[in-house]
Amino acid sequence: MRSRLALPIALIAAVSVAATACQSSSGKSSSDAAAKDAPKAASSVADYNPQPYDNIKDGGTYTTAGTFDDQGNPFNVNATLTASRVWSWYNADAITYSPTGEVQYNPDYYSDVKVSVEGGHQKVVLTINPKAVFNDGTPIDWTAIEATWKANNGSDKAYSASTTAGYDGITSVEKGVDAKQAVITFKGVDASWSSLFTTFLHPKAATVDNFNQAYVKKAHPEWGAGPYTVGSWDEHSGNITFVRNPKWWGKKGKLDKRVYVNLESAAAVNAFKNGQLDYTSAVDAESLKQIKGLAGTEIRSGGSPFEYSLNFNTKSPILSEKAVRQAIQESVDRPQIAKIQFQGLDYKEPLPGSAVLHSFQKGYQDNVSAVLKYAPDEARKTLDAAGWKPGSDGVRVKDGKKLEVGYTLLGDDALGKATAGALTAMLKQIGVRLVIKKADDADFSKILSERNFDLFLSGNRSMDPFAARYLCDFYCSDHDSNITGSGTPELNKEITATTEIADLDAQNAAVNEVEQKALQEYAFLPLFSGPSTYGVKKGLANVGATIFYSPLPETIGWQK
Structure with missing residues (x-):
């Protein structure tokens, strides 16, 4: 099962809210002190009202936003995190x-x-x-x-x-x-x-x-197993109701019904405020402000194995040149991107330094900072050396072609647009014109499968703690899940070799060493991570910021 599931920036609302302290790589950023003072313990906290099975009431309904995705098979390359979560309510959690x-x-x-x-x-x-x-x-x-x-x-x-x-x-x-x-x-x-x-x-x-087609916009409860099964699925609205499974042999589910209502993130916050949902994600400072202090509501916030990264399509003509990719990465002020994403949130943490390990995990180290510094001046020199000369309008030119790079922006999300604007300004300083290309949320899977982008911001979530298992997903040149298309056969071999190490500590050390080589392809840039923050009705047990924990469906319900 894929542990890292790509998510567009516009869908952050469905999964988490993150805040990060700012790391300076040039020595000139005002964020240096913030990075040094960033609390590390906060990112490792789990906050989900853990309760034993016997302390959960029998009965009740649990309702959140969500629906069946286009691809509902979590083993499929086009599945998302939502697909994995819905799957677990009517299939085995072994x-x-x-x-x-x-x-x-x-x-x-x-x-x-x-x-x-x-x-x-x-x-x-x-x-x-x-x-x-x-x-x-x-x-x-x-x-x-x-x-x-x-x-x-x-x-x-x-x-x-x-x-x-x-x-x-x-x-x-x-x-x-x-x-x-x-x-x-x-x-x-x-x-x-x-x-x-x-x-x-x-x-x-x-x-x-x-495997490829049966779960496309369809559920197959007859092939499932577990304490719950599909009670109803409205193909028009996208709403789903799970009910107790009479064929289940284990501890029965505590809930009478588990309901997913198909809502966009802003609508979900309003529905939570109106009492229609029992749980919602706080995507930004404004949504957190709306739900904080509501009667009967708790804010649960903790660590998150999420990470949002900028992907460079190495197969596109303009980004096939490594020097261009390197210069763009050197010009991206990650602390500024983080500041935009998490303005108004009282949380700080180091910027992500790895695709496969998180700062709260044993063995983590900041591989990004080991190979990359924020250095616009160096970026300009890199482009000069590669033959890209400043044009009369400030946009660099080489062989009569302007240095214009596309940035695919999904949906109409305010944070997504602000991030695109910031990236545009950052790249302009080094003579790169960023061309914003708008697309619908529904185009997400198609954009990835057809690699129809130059630059694309997406997120991934680790479902388990094993770093070596997922290196190939990000960096192997022969893996479809590596949406950047970067890598070499030699690097593939080194990545694969990490999976053959039995000792986890030694394995993680090897992962860090290989990842530093992979990051020097300059095709993948981790931008921000942060906590998961949720509004939850008081009394709801085993729900919230769980980090790697996925509570069994039968243990979720209302506290006695």
């Missing part, structure tokens, strides 16, 4: 993680897990709960694990898999002592194997056609 990333096995699916290494090769034996069954009556057994592996291991290019990383290191999935046991054998070792089977596919859902 492995989850604590807020800080410790592995948790769900005995309702995996009654026993054994991991061993023999002759340098890792073996994982999953014993599946004898009661586990898909909603259509098909037993959940080793064939579901096998089908999930085959759909995602890259051997059949017809599958539009989000990532093959990890799956491609498995040499076999076989039946164990009986059909309820899956024996997974790896070529070498995989320290992050648990992230491969947090959920799984019904064998029928794992054919090429169904």
Whole structure:
């Protein structure tokens, strides 16, 4: 399952609000002191009113904004974070993680897990709960694990898999002592194997056609399993209602209904204020101001494994030149972008320095600052040396062609427009004209799949703590999920080698070393991260800023 799910800047409202202290890389920014004084502990806090199952009331409804995305299969390359969240309400949640990333096995699916290494090769034996069954009556057994592996291991290019990383290191999935046991054998070792089977596919859902198309604007509750199933889905409005699943064998869901209402971010805040929603994300200072202090409301804010980055399309004619990409990155004042994004929010943290590790994780280091400094003067020199000379209108020219770069802006989001304006001014100073190209939110998947952009700002969320597993998603030249198209075969090999290190500390050290090389392609620039902040009705349990934790659906509800 893909752990990092691309999100357009216009959809930040649906997921998180972040604030960041400003890091100076030139020594001239007024933000130096802020960076030094930035509190680090705040980014590691989880805030979600944790309550044990027995302390949750039986009954009630939980309503938020959300809907089925175009692609509802979270293993598919075009799936988003929303798709993953909706999926978890009517499909298996077999492995989850604590807020800080410790592995948790769900005995309702995996009654026993054994991991061993023999002759340098890792073996994982999953014993599946004898009661586990898909909603259509098909037993959940080793064939579901096998089908999930085959759909995602890259051997059949017809599958539009989000990532093959990890799956491609498995040499076999076989039946164990009986059909309820899956024996997974790896070529070498995989320290992050648990992230491969947090959920799984019904064998029928794992054919090429169904994997790619069956979940496009459709739900398939018959192929699902869990405490809830789809009660209704209004294809016109996009609203979804989940109800208790009569075929569920584990602890029953506490809620009578889980409801998603299809609303835009601004409408969601208003709906929360009017009592129509039980939970909403505070996207900016204004939305936080609107919900703060409402009767019966709590503000829950904590760490976030989100990150928003500027992607450079290395396949576009103007950005195929590394010198141009480097100069643009040297001219981007990240502290200023962060200041725009989080004005009015009382939170500070260091700017993100990695695509795959977060500042609250063990092993994190700031790889961006190790290879890049904010230096417009150097950027001008870089362009001079590359033959781009200032034109009479201030825009550089080379071989009769102006240095104009497109910036794809989704939707009509105020923060998105302000960020585009700031980037325009920053690039103008070095002789680059930024051309804003507006697109609809609905075009998001198409823009990525067709790589129809020069510069594009998008976000990703880590669903688990394993950095090495996702390096390829960002930096491997042969991976569709690397939307920049950057990289080399040599770098691919170095990235892949990090996944073969069994010790997590040593693995993260190798990840940092390789990522610094990858960042010198100047195709990917982390911009800001920050906390997740939500307005939540008092009494709602196990909901809020959970960092890596995904509470099981049956544990979510109203506190007694």
